[in-house]
Amino acid sequence: MSDTDIEDDKPEVTAAAVSEPDIGPEAEADIETTDTAAEPAKSAAGEKKSRGPVLSGLSMPSGLSMPSVGRRGRIALRAAAALVLAASVGSTVFYFQRSTHDANLLAAQEDARAAACKYAPVLVTYDAKNLDAYFGAVLAGATGEWRTQFDNTSRDLRDVLTQGQVVAKANEVQCAIRTGDENSAEAIVVIGQTITSLGTQGKPAPGQLSMVMRLERSGDHWLVNKLNSPLVAPPQS
Numbered sequence: 351m352s353d354t355d356i357e358d359d360k361p362e363v364t365a366a367a368v369s370e371p372d373i374g375p376e377a378e379a380d381i382e383t384t385d386t387a388a389e390p391a392k393s394a395a396g397e398k399k400s401r402g403p404v405l406s407g408l409s410m411p412s413g414l415s416m417p418s419v420g421r422r423g424r425i426a427l428r429a430a431a432a433l434v435l436a437a438s439v440g441s442t443v444f445y446f447q448r449s450t451h452d453a454n455l456l457a458a459q460e461d462a463r464a465a466a467c468k469y470a471p472v473l474v475t476y477d478a479k480n481l482d483a484y485f486g487a488v489l490a491g492a493t494g495e496w497r498t499q500f501d502n503t504s505r506d507l508r509d510v511l512t513q514g515q516v517v518a519k520a521n522e523v524q525c526a527i528r529t530g531d532e533n534s535a536e537a538i539v540v541i542g543q544t545i546t547s548l549g550t551q552g553k554p555a556p557g558q559l560s561m562v563m564r565l566e567r568s569g570d571h572w573l574v575n576k577l578n579s580p581l582v583a584p585p586q587s
Contacts (some may be wrong), residue, residue, distance in 0.1 A: 428494030433579075458567070459527045462535035465491075465572035466563050467526075471520035473577075474543045474559060478511045493568060516547040528562075535572070539564045 456488030469491045476484040485504050492500055510516075528536045538562050544554045561579030565572045 369422045388431050409482045454532055458532040459530045459535060462530055462565050462567075462572050463525050463527050463537060463567060466535075466537035466539050466574075467523050467525040468563070469563070469574055470523050470525070470539045470541045473561075474518055474541055475520045476511065481508050481511060493566065493573040493575055496564075496574050496577045499577075514549060516545060518543055518545045530565075533567045535565050537565060539563060 455520075472487045472491060488500055519544060521544060523539065523541040525537055525539050528538055530536060531539050541559055541561075543557045543559055545557060546552060559579060560578055563574050564576035566575050
């Protein structure tokens, strides 16, 4: 066999056969899987880089970041804090003043009630033999309209009590404030009274008087400026 025949029998190797090796279907699938897995990794890496700063262990959503407050923002925050503080202080002062006012009102009403309870026995306790002390005590606790009224009728009252030889003593007294504020009050008073006179033939006769007193504050004292009640009702002799 000649050299020419051997050369003719060798297979031809083309450039296409060398540069593009034969790849089967399974190999192509592996390559596609590898490329697909690489894409999420790249996407995750890109997303991690694009996330904003972490605040208290929580990352900001993608595409968001903490806003810059700036000078105007700081001023606005301080103003808001000042308003909240002022509102809190104002509320505290309001409730404190209201509580103080309520306490003062209750104290004033109690003082007025006590004054009414103290004055009522003075009104209904007298002795015809010593009326000067009685008139002086009544006037000491009176003011305004009531003082003028009692002073104007004291002469007639003296004559009635003296002629009837009246002696009166106070018994149980009950008082209550109907209305009032820190400087004035209206009290309802019910008081028992025992009267001895010529009309009772010298025997004690029980009775009861009810009255409405109008009181006003005068310094540290409460005085009666108006009184609606029959002062005395001695039996006819």
